[in-house]
Amino acid sequence: MIRKITYIESKQYDPYENLAVEEYLLLNCREDQCILYLWQNQNTVVIGRNQNAWKECLVSKLEEDGGHLARRLSGGGAVYHDLGNLNFTFLAGKENYNVDRQLEVILKAVSRLGIQAEKSGRNDVLIHGKKFSGNAFYEQGAHCCHHGTLMVNVNLGELSKYLTVSKEKLQSKGVDSVKSRVANLTEFLPELSIEQLKLALKYAFDEVYGLQAEVIGIEDLEQDKVQAAKKRFSSWKWLYGRKIDFQYELSHRFSWGQMNIQLKVADGRIEDVAVYSDSLVPGFIENIPKYLKKVRYNKNSICAELGLYWSRNQQEEEMIKDIIAWIKTVDL
Structure with a gap:
């Protein structure tokens, strides 16, 4: 049973530090606790745990434009983050981890803003058939992580500029481009800001769990552990993995x-x-x-x-x- 909920925001846009904070929260989440962590990355392509960086992203082009490549803990596909996107992470112990309940927070938050959304399959949230939120999941020991994107006003031109989505994947989705199957929340609510969405998420988090969230800051975490994880998430070995001379x-x-x-x-x-x-x-x-x-x-x-x-x-x-x-x- 969840007896405590905690809310935390990242105030900076470094993808490696944001991923390090996420891992720290995952490993330090209490059994009876659920944490909602909100964060943003600037000009970043984030690939899944088992993806080939060079096949998913135009790495050289991204670096030339001052962007960042990051690899997350969870599986799933590559996504593009800019400051028009808000990332969320739910962290909980296995006994109290509930994806449906966690997604209810997202659905209630956008509903508060006047937008009706729906879950699709295991990892997408849609409005009128277009995806504005993709989700991925990760377990480590007794701890679980559910994170995803919320596209508020993402530059869709940049999104398709760096990602190299396979034709097989697009065909399996029944569409012919990345941009044709995604949508920004501002298409449905033009004046929406990131700060308004954050506030709606915090209210929805309290409502769904029936508790008042404790608000903490990044500075309240053990900084030596966060910085050690940041070093690993930004390392060549983690980002690009091992290449083999295959035939x-x-x-x-x-x-x-x-x-x-x-x-x-x-x-x-x-x-x-x-x-x-x-x-x-x-x-x-x-x-x-x-x-x-x-x-x-x-x-x-x-x-x-x-x-x-x-x-x-x-x-x-x-x-x-x-x-x-x-x-x-x-x-x-």
Whole structure:
């Protein structure tokens, strides 16, 4: 049961510090507490935990324009942040983590402003069929994180300038461009400001949980831990990960996301492997390589090893079945 709710805003726009604060709050959230954290990044592309930076974003162009590349803890796809976008994060213990309740805060907040929105699928919030909020999720130990974007007045030209969304993904959504499937809240409420939305979110947070939120500041956190996390989130290793000298690349789009597998093969066996995906289940994707290393490079061997994957999570069991069925159709 939630007995305490806490509200915190970031007053700066550094993506690495904002992600560091988010992780700190995640790891220090009490079991009976729910935290709402609001933050903004300036001219930033944020990619999912298991994505290939160079394939999702025009990195050189972003850097030339003084922008930032950041990688979050959760899975999902790449998003563009500027100061027309407000990010939210809910943090709670597993026992009290409730995505529907958390999304109710978002729906009530925009309703207070006179806009009726609806949930779509597992991770989008729409107005008249257009997405203004995308959501992603992450678990670590007994702690859970649910975060997302709220597009108030994002520069849609910049959004499509840096993101390299695959044609497969756009076709799966039934649209032909990034801009055609998203909308700013100001399209429906032209005078809306970020500050008005923040206030509406705080009121809705109190209302949904039936409690009065304690308001804290970034300065109230342990700054040495925040700065250590900031250093990691801004590091080359975290942002770009490990590149391998691969000879073969397999790619497929499933109902649960895009998947790319890069394979380095020597003497007929898989010597090294890298897996990239915008799946919302990052831990599952990170587990795949250990099943493929040292395996013979043929369909039967690969499928046999993947068939050993076991999880208590039914979603992961279905995902591994999808991957095996796909590998069986691939020419190796």
